[in-house]
Amino acid sequence: MIPFSFEYHRADSLEEAALVYQQIQASGQKPIYYGGGTEILTMARLAQIHFDAVIDIKQIPQCQRLERADDAIVFGAGVSLDRIGQANLWPLLSQAGARVADHSVRCKITLGGNLAGTLPYREVALPFMLFSSDAHGLVFGPGGSRDVPFKELFNGQLNLRPGEFLVELRVAQFAAEVPALSVKKTRLDWVDYPLFTVAMVRVNSEIRVAFSGVTGCPFISDAINRTLSAAASWDDRAQSAVAHISDSVVDDLHGSAKYRRFLLTRTLADMLAKIEE
Amino acid sequence: MFSYTTRQSLILQVNQDALTVTPRPSDTLLYTLRQELGFTGAKPGCENGDCGACTVIFDNLPLKSCLMLTAEAVGHEITTVEGLHHTALQDAFMDHWAFQCGYCTSGFLTTAHALLTRHPDADRQTMVEWLRSNLCRCTGYQEIGDAVWSVLQARQT
Numbered sequence: 228m229i230p231f232s233f234e235y236h237r238a239d240s241l242e243e244a245a246l247v248y249q250q251i252q253a254s255g256q257k258p259i260y261y262g263g264g265t266e267i268l269t270m271a272r273l274a275q276i277h278f279d280a281v282i283d284i285k286q287i288p289q290c291q292r293l294e295r296a297d298d299a300i301v302f303g304a305g306v307s308l309d310r311i312g313q314a315n316l317w318p319l320l321s322q323a324g325a326r327v328a329d330h331s332v333r334c335k336i337t338l339g340g341n342l343a344g345t346l347p348y349r350e351v352a353l354p355f356m357l358f359s360s361d362a363h364g365l366v367f368g369p370g371g372s373r374d375v376p377f378k379e380l381f382n383g384q385l386n387l388r389p390g391e392f393l394v395e396l397r398v399a400q401f402a403a404e405v406p407a408l409s410v411k412k413t414r415l416d417w418v419d420y421p422l423f424t425v426a427m428v429r430v431n432s433e434i435r436v437a438f439s440g441v442t443g444c445p446f447i448s449d450a451i452n453r454t455l456s457a458a459a460s461w462d463d464r465a466q467s468a469v470a471h472i473s474d475s476v477v478d479d480l481h482g483s484a485k486y487r488r489f490l491l492t493r494t495l496a497d498m499l500a501k502i503e504e
Numbered sequence: 505m506f507s508y509t510t511r512q513s514l515i516l517q518v519n520q521d522a523l524t525v526t527p528r529p530s531d532t533l534l535y536t537l538r539q540e541l542g543f544t545g546a547k548p549g550c551e552n553g554d555c556g557a558c559t560v561i562f563d564n565l566p567l568k569s570c571l572m573l574t575a576e577a578v579g580h581e582i583t584t585v586e587g588l589h590h591t592a593l594q595d596a597f598m599d600h601w602a603f604q605c606g607y608c609t610s611g612f613l614t615t616a617h618a619l620l621t622r623h624p625d626a627d628r629q630t631m632v633e634w635l636r637s638n639l640c641r642c643t644g645y646q647e648i649g650d651a652v653w654s655v656l657q658a659r660q661t
Contacts, residue, residue, distance in 0.1 A: 243505050
C-alpha cells in the first residue's frame with residue numbers, strides 16, 4: 228500500500244499534459260509525469276519519493292507511435308518494451324529491451340520510463356547512443372515541442388527542461404540494417420540487475436560499442452570505438468578497450484570491479500568474433 | 505483528460521463484470537482487487553514487481569497488479585485467477601503436481617493463461633521467458649513448466 232495520497236490525471240494530448248503539470252505546479256504542489264510507473268510505484272510504496280500528482284502520458288497518441296516514417300523508425304515514449312519487442316522494427320533495441328526486468332514487467336515499462344528512471348542502467352539508451360548522429364528525440368513542455376539530437380538529450384541520463392517530457396525517439400532506418408548485438412551479463416539469475424550490458428554495431432569496418440552498468444551511467448567512448456575498430460586480434464582489441472575504461476568501474480555485491488573488467492574483456496572479444504564473422 | 509483526484513466511484517471490468525470501487529487515487533490495483541472486491545487470488549508478495557504472485561491478466565497480457573494504479577485500469581479488461589474456471593491449465597497443474605504451498609500458483613496460472621491466449625504456438629523458450637516473471641519459493645519450477653508445456657503441446661497437435 229502506498230502510504231500517501233496523490234492525484235491521478237490521464238492526459239489525452241501533449242498540450243493537456245503540459246497544461247495540467249503547470250497548473251498543479253502553480254498551486255504549490257509537485258506533479259510528476261507517469262509512463263509505466265513501475266519505478267514510481269515501488270519507490271512511493273517505500274516512501275523514497277513524494278509527489279502530489281501523477282500525469283499519465285502513455286496513452287497520448289504521439290507517445291504511442293511505433294512505426295516506420297520516411298527514412299526513420301519512430302518509437303513513442305509511452306510504448307512498452309514488450310510492444311517494442313513484438314513489433315521488432317529495430318532488432319538491436321528489441322534485444323536490449325528484452326533483458327530489462329522480466330516479461331510481465333516489460334509489458335508495463337515504457338521506453339521513456341526506462342530512460343527517465345532513477346536506476347542507472349537505462350539499457351534502451353544504448354542502441355540510440357550508437358547512432359547518436361542519426362537519432363533524435365521529440366520533447367514537449369511549457370514552451371511547446373522541441374526536436375533534440377539524441378546526444379544532447381541523453382548523456383548518461385535524460386536532459387529535460389523543467390516541465391518537459393519525452394514524446395518519442397527517432398532513428399535513421401539504416402540503423403536497423405547493420406550487424407548488431409546486445410549482451411547482458413548478470414551474476415547468477417537470468418532476471419537480475421546487470422553486471423553490465425553491452426550493445427555493439429558494425430558500420431562498414433567501424434565498431435561502435437555502448438556500455439551500461441560498467442560505471443555509474445551508460446557511456447560511449449570514441450577512444451574505445453577506435454581501439455575496437457583497429458586491426459588486431461579480438462582478444463587484443465578487447466583488452467585494450469577495457470584498459471581505456473577509467474577507475475570508476477562499479478564494485479558492488481553483484482561483482483567486483485576486477486571481475487567486471489575480466490568478464491567485460493571476454494564479452495567484448497566474443498562479441499567482436501560474432502559480429503565480424 | 506481523465507482526472508481522479510479524490511476517493512470517488514470508479515467502474516472496473518473484472519472477470520467480465522462491471523464492478524464499482526471507491527479507491528484512493530494512490531491505491532494500487534492489487535490493493536483494490538483484494539480489499540474492495542475480495543479477489544484474494546491476487547497475492548501480495550514483494551509488492552515490488554519481482555515475485556509475480558499478484559499477476560492478473562490485463563487486456564490479454566500478464567500484469568503485476570502491484571505495479572498499476574487502480575485508476576489506470578479503468579476502461580481495460582482484467583481477469584483474476586477467480587475468472588478462470590476449470591481450464592485445461594488448472595487441470596494440468598493438478599496432474600503435474602505443479603504446486604506445493606500454493607502461494608505463487610495463481611500468479612503462475614494467470615501468466616500461463618495469458619501466454620496460451622497470446623502465443624498458443626509458443627515454443628519452450630518463449631514459455632520459459634514468460635514464466636521467468638514469477639517466483640516459486642518452493643522451487644517447483646520443473647513441475648510448473650511441465651504443466652504449462654503439456655497444455656501448449658496438446659493445443660499444438
